[in-house]
Amino acid sequence: MVSQVFEEISPADFFYRNRDIAGFTNPSRAIFASIRELVENSLDAAELAEVPPDICVRLRYGEGGPDSGVYKLRVEDNGSGITSRHIPSAFGQVLFGSKYKLKQSRGTFGLGGTMAVLYGQITTHKPAHIISSTGSTKVYIYEIMIDIQRNKPIILERKILINKEQWHGTIVEFFLEGDYFRAMPKILEYLKQTALVNPYANITFVDPKGRLYKFSRVTTKMPPPPKETLPHPYGVDVETVKRLARMTSHRNMLDFMSAHFHRVSENIAHKFLEFAGIPKTKNPKKLDSQEIVKLVKTIRRFEGFRSPSASCLSPLGEELLKAGILKELKPDFVAVYQRKPSTYAGHPFIVETAMAYGGDIPKKDDFVLYRFANRIPLLYDEASDVSFRVMKSMNWRRYKVSQDMPIAVLVHICSTKIPYKTVGKEFIADRPEVKREILNGVREAARRLQRFLSKRENVEKERRRLNVFSKYLPKIAKFATELAGRERQPEVERLLESVRTVGRKETRK
Amino acid sequence: MKDCWRVFVQLEEKRQENREISALEKKKEVALDLESFGETLYAQMEKGQFPWIRMPSRSIENIYYSPELRQYILGERRVKRSARNVRHIRPLSQLVWTAFFAHELSTKRKTSTLRDVYYSAQAYQMSFKDQSESDNIITDLETVIGLAREDFNIFPEERSAVFGDLTIEYTVPGYEGRQMNLTSHPDGLMVGPALTYSEFVKTSADKVFAIEKGGLFTRFIEESVHRRFNALLVLTAGQAPRATRHFIHRLNKELELPVYILTDGDPWGMHIAMVIISGSANAAHLRGLTTPDAKWSGVWATDIVDYKLPSDPLTEVDVKRLHELQRDPRYKDKLWQREIKTFMRIRKKAEQEAFSRYGLTYIVDEYLPAKLEETE
Numbered sequence: 001m002v003s004q005v006f007e008e009i010s011p012a013d014f015f016y017r018n019r020d021i022a023g024f025t026n027p028s029r030a031i032f033a034s035i036r037e038l039v040e041n042s043l044d045a046a047e048l049a050e051v052p053p054d055i056c057v058r059l060r061y062g063e064g065g066p067d068s069g070v071y072k073l074r075v076e077d078n079g080s081g082i083t084s085r086h087i088p089s090a091f092g093q094v095l096f097g098s099k100y101k102l103k104q105s106r107g108t109f110g111l112g113g114t115m116a117v118l119y120g121q122i123t124t125h126k127p128a129h130i131i132s133s134t135g136s137t138k139v140y141i142y143e144i145m146i147d148i149q150r151n152k153p154i155i156l157e158r159k160i161l162i163n164k165e166q167w168h169g170t171i172v173e174f175f176l177e178g179d180y181f182r183a184m185p186k187i188l189e190y191l192k193q194t195a196l197v198n199p200y201a202n203i204t205f206v207d208p209k210g211r212l213y214k215f216s217r218v219t220t221k222m223p224p225p226p227k228e229t230l231p232h233p234y235g236v237d238v239e240t241v242k243r244l245a246r247m248t249s250h251r252n253m254l255d256f257m258s259a260h261f262h263r264v265s266e267n268i269a270h271k272f273l274e275f276a277g278i279p280k281t282k283n284p285k286k287l288d289s290q291e292i293v294k295l296v297k298t299i300r301r302f303e304g305f306r307s308p309s310a311s312c313l314s315p316l317g318e319e320l321l322k323a324g325i326l327k328e329l330k331p332d333f334v335a336v337y338q339r340k341p342s343t344y345a346g347h348p349f350i351v352e353t354a355m356a357y358g359g360d361i362p363k364k365d366d367f368v369l370y371r372f373a374n375r376i377p378l379l380y381d382e383a384s385d386v387s388f389r390v391m392k393s394m395n396w397r398r399y400k401v402s403q404d405m406p407i408a409v410l411v412h413i414c415s416t417k418i419p420y421k422t423v424g425k426e427f428i429a430d431r432p433e434v435k436r437e438i439l440n441g442v443r444e445a446a447r448r449l450q451r452f453l454s455k456r457e458n459v460e461k462e463r464r465r466l467n468v469f470s471k472y473l474p475k476i477a478k479f480a481t482e483l484a485g486r487e488r489q490p491e492v493e494r495l496l497e498s499v500r501t502v503g504r505k506e507t508r509k
Numbered sequence: 510m511k512d513c514w515r516v517f518v519q520l521e522e523k524r525q526e527n528r529e530i531s532a533l534e535k536k537k538e539v540a541l542d543l544e545s546f547g548e549t550l551y552a553q554m555e556k557g558q559f560p561w562i563r564m565p566s567r568s569i570e571n572i573y574y575s576p577e578l579r580q581y582i583l584g585e586r587r588v589k590r591s592a593r594n595v596r597h598i599r600p601l602s603q604l605v606w607t608a609f610f611a612h613e614l615s616t617k618r619k620t621s622t623l624r625d626v627y628y629s630a631q632a633y634q635m636s637f638k639d640q641s642e643s644d645n646i647i648t649d650l651e652t653v654i655g656l657a658r659e660d661f662n663i664f665p666e667e668r669s670a671v672f673g674d675l676t677i678e679y680t681v682p683g684y685e686g687r688q689m690n691l692t693s694h695p696d697g698l699m700v701g702p703a704l705t706y707s708e709f710v711k712t713s714a715d716k717v718f719a720i721e722k723g724g725l726f727t728r729f730i731e732e733s734v735h736r737r738f739n740a741l742l743v744l745t746a747g748q749a750p751r752a753t754r755h756f757i758h759r760l761n762k763e764l765e766l767p768v769y770i771l772t773d774g775d776p777w778g779m780h781i782a783m784v785i786i787s788g789s790a791n792a793a794h795l796r797g798l799t800t801p802d803a804k805w806s807g808v809w810a811t812d813i814v815d816y817k818l819p820s821d822p823l824t825e826v827d828v829k830r831l832h833e834l835q836r837d838p839r840y841k842d843k844l845w846q847r848e849i850k851t852f853m854r855i856r857k858k859a860e861q862e863a864f865s866r867y868g869l870t871y872i873v874d875e876y877l878p879a880k881l882e883e884t885e
Contacts, residue, residue: 468595468599479608483546484550
């Protein structure tokens with residue numbers, strides 16, 4: 001009988017073995033995913049420092065030249081920087097990150113940056129360089145590798161420079177295997193859409209052939225940063241309550257409920273405990289497992305909790321969204337619309353929609369769909385996304401538009417927890433609450449587009465009408481004059497003028 | 510200028526009174542009518558008005574059959590076309606141009622085909638979508654002025670011909686005063702503008718045969734039908750063009766010759782005869798195109814039975830057409846109704862050539878004398 005060998009694996013080891021679930025499926029996806037993860041970290045870092053992001057991405061051929069398939073990737077930002085002692089872990093330890101609190105942020109796992117470095121290491125076996133400063137007097141330079149089995153960073157070298165210019169930000173530089181030319185269209189599309197939804201960011205990209213792609217900001221106004229919040233009762237599970245109970249400093253259930261949950265006042269806590277039949281004075285630390293399970297079940301049944309506030313969300317806002325669309329798509333018309341906050345399963349979310357017409361938007365067999373979640377573009381698996389289904393289910397003829405018109409539909413969802421369907425974070429699940437919000441949002445944008453199009457059509461019609469008069473009236477005058485054998489043609493300018501005045505009045509109506 | 514239509518009606522009446530005026534005088538008359546049309550619009554614009562006209566409606570609801578005139582006529586309905594209306598201004602300007610062009614034709618004594626008019630418009634930056642649009646505008650001009658397009662020197666493409674002892678005198682430029690006998694060419698003479706405008710001088714004929722098909726027309730000339738029957742032969746070549754209908758009308762009116770029409774024995778042949786006799790709805794705005802006393806002399810449905818002619822079965826379309834004709838007010842007479850019913854009963858049709866089964870000359874030697882007797 002063969003005995004089974006059990007071994008514990010570290011999180012780094014787990015992701016090493018299952019790197020495809022984080023999007024590192026093949027050389028072309030890997031290079032796309034690395035750029036994407038680092039750019040998103042940089043955007044978050046700049047927003048944390050409340051400065052408009054300046055992000056510079058440089059991709060070079062590795063030492064073996066174009067044919068080796070090895071690239072050197074360097075991403076620089078002007079973000080908050082990382083404190084010296086956290087630098088090695090931030091890029092050398094999987095599941096170490098600053099994103100475990102409840103607020104809207106781009107990444108969710110603290111996985112991205114490290115995954116990129118990890119992937120680089122396993123394909124090239126070269127160390128990564130991290131340069132960062134929080135704007136203090138020093139700049140730190142680390143050369144690190146990851147001990148995959150132990151999920152620990154190995155520091156190969158550490159240097160400290162004097163920070164004369166009070167620079168703050170982070171530079172990540174490492175080698176990785178990839179296939180840039182297959183990934184190129186997606187990378188460029190990703191950067192363009194990122195620029196669209198972050199109109200206050202400067203993003204520059206220099207590709208291995210030295211070509212420069214520059215996306216400039218059109219505003220320095222940034223959306224207000226999201227606030228951290230407590231978990232909403234509807235969104236917690238048994239494990240969360242257990243942890244809260246273990247760490248709380250409160251001695252009774254009344255204080256426990258009102259201190260650790262979102263939008264639970266003393267009054268509501270009071271009513272809830274009565275509903276649940278739990279004494280107010282009970283010490284939360286004394287809750288046993290069964291009581292915690294029962295508590296969580298009772299929370300789901302209690303209808304007195306107030307819905308979560310959207311203060312932890314940071315939607316882009318109609319003004320910025322419009323600026324971004326105008327900048328990247330240069331449309332003839334754009335309608336943007338922000339829905340009121342809503343919730344699904346205790347998670348607040350806001351849907352922003354837009355429809356744009358003409359300009360750089362291509363005419364194809366179908367509308368162009370731009371999907372965003374927490375200000376990051378979603379580029380893969382479009383057909384599985386809830387927005388795609390909403391778009392397909394719409395009766396567009398009601399809005400007097402057809403699929404062959406140059407129209408872009410844009411959907412942005414922001415939430416403390418985006419309902420992704422998979423770990424790959426590429427498409428959003430069909431939650432009914434989310435679907436309804438998207439549908440209503442797209443409808444409103446479509447109504448506004450329809451108004452624009454019909455107004456434009458009226459103006460066009462009026463122009464054609466006037467053309468008819470100014471084309472034919474002089475001809476009638478000319479031939480009637482010749483027929484009557486007269487010398488002088490009758491004056492028709494005044495008649496034409498009268499048609500114009502009436503025309504103006506009609507369009508104003 | 511309360512109602513310009515009334516002026517045109519008066520002009521029309523005046524024209525009817527002076528039917529016997531010479532061709533040259535008539536030309537002048539036409540030019541004057543067109544000029545006064547231009548003057549009307551000119552005066553409106555001088556007064557600061559959008560030019561407009563009122564004309565009889567040619568829509569199907571305004572077309573009636575007149576038992577007195579024995580043809581279709583337009584009813585009382587009038588339509589107004591104003592340059593103030595964006596949908597009217599284009600056809601109105603086309604109408605004014607067409608009037609201008611017709612005036613040019615008559616003063617310069619030139620003629621033009623319908624197709625020619627369509628192309629000529631382009632030289633004046635007037636656009637017609639296609640020829641049917643320009644044809645339609647020409648019909649509008651006929652309605653407004655109350656004259657046929659032939660009066661404006663506009664003709665369709667010619668295909669019909671005439672043969673027989675009739676001497677005419679030309680009035681067209683270059684041929685004025687020249688005389689011509691219509692037996693001078695054995696293929697017959699084309700019924701074109703020159704023949705239409707000619708004056709009739711003398712004839713020995715005492716009847717007219719209008720023939721649908723070229724084959725029979727040629728056979729009649731070869732068999733000297735014109736001499737043996739003392740007849741003028743007119744080839745209609747299918748549905749008779751308006752110039753030909755007008756020509757037959759003149760032979761009947763001016764020379765008082767009875768007219769006998771010979772067509773194929775099917776609903777389409779019947780209708781060719783009927784249009785020569787009673788005119789078409791399309792020409793309800795015009796007079797002088799019909800010959801109400803003309804007779805349809807065959808081939809009848811009863812001939813198919815009586816002469817045991819080789820025949821083809823009626824098609825579905827033929828039968829449908831027969832049902833339409835049965836309800837048509839022009840077909841209310843006994844003879845027509847009898848023939849329609851016979852067609853429906855025997856469900857057969859026969860062409861004029863069917864008589865050839867009895868030999869090439871049978872139709873002339875036997876059938877024609879018999880039919881003439883029958884239709885007297």
